[in-house]
Amino acid sequence: MAIEVRDVNKSFGTTPVLRDVSIDVASGSLTALLGPSGGGKSTLLRVIAGLEHPDTGTVLISGVDATRLSPQRRNVGFVFQHYAAFKHMTVYRNVAFGLEIRKRPKAEIRKRVMELLELVHLEQMADRYPSQLSGGQRQRMALARALAVEPEVLLLDEPFGALDAQVRKELRTWLRRLHDEVHVTTVFVTHDQEEAIEVADTIVVLADGAVEQVGSPADVYDNPANPFVMRFLGPVTEIGGNLVRPHDIEITADPRPGSSEATVARVVRLGFEVRVELQIGDRDAWVQVTRGVAEQLALNPGDTVNVRPNPGSRSLALTGA
Ligand SMILES: Nc1ncnc2c1ncn2[C@@H]1O[C@H](COP(=O)(O)OP(=O)(O)OP(=O)(O)O)[C@@H](O)[C@H]1O
DSSP states (O other), X not given: OOEEEEEEEXXXXXXXXXEEEXXXXXXXXXXXXXXXXXXXXXXXXXHHHTSSOOSEEEEEETTEEOTXXXXXXXXXXXXXXXXXXXXXXXXXHHHHHHHHHTTOOHHHHHHHHHHHHHHTXXXXXXXXXXXXXXXXXXXXXXXXXXXXXXXSEEEEESTTTTSOHHHHHHHHHHHHHHHHHHOOEEEEEESOHHHHHHHOSXXXXXXXXXXXXXXXXXXXXXXXXXXXXXXXXXXXXEETTEEEOGGGEEEESSOOTTXXXXXXXXXXXXXXXXXXXXXXXXXXXXXXXXXHHHXXXXXXXXXXXXXXXXXXXXXXXXXXX
């Protein structure tokens, strides 16, 4: 294990922010800390980095108890949402900085910095200043700088959070590819479930200071541990007291075992998919079907249909939740 967090508790004043948090991060993995705002993601990342100290519990990095080590001695690289670059230094010098203070030979520094700039596709920008870069380019520079000193662990706190949606999407793909090339153990914080699903190989769902579930993107999406995780990871709707993914619902003209009667309220075409809005008793629900299915059923507002979770699909009973 590259990182082992054991029974960590942390409060700010009297407010508990991390409650008995234990996670294992496998060497070479790309792990997302995912959860709603205020859930404790950044605090957990900062505890791993050594920027915050847990009240109780331990943090091991590469098997070594790092709980009391300073950030400098943990050999971690860190990138924040708003990256503080050295404004008066070129991109080259920003990336070289960590190696220069470690007094590495000039030729070695040059080779390493140019390799890194190539890796983050900024080789043409070496002589620019940070103010002459776009937001996405600046974050890529930040990653190159964090990687320069060959950290054992790379920690990213919403690294693309301040960028517009399009650039964010590009950088996600880019981060995944970069990780496939470099394989450095990476933990990144995000509140965006799509980002976590697309980029990470392991997702840790954190809410209200506690770990709700740990698993692969497919695990947490298809087999959520509880209604909170199911709701947070993707769209849900409620049918017969069960929480179901809207694409996991069977809609038929005639009743089937376990089905509920519903009235079609609206049929919305969204390209290939069709969203069927329903009224079941006094509750609203919706189902996502393909255009073919919608056409076959010839659905119109006011029609009576029957719906039930697809046999074999995952649904969660809501009683007591
Ligand atoms: N230095 C601090 N002093 C007091 N309270 C803090 C401090 N840092 C964080 N908190 C509180 O701890 C809780 C968790 O914050 P944290 O930033 O870890 O959550 P998060 O999941 O990363 O949320 P976000 O996505 O909004 O950053 C919040 O209620 C926050 O107000």
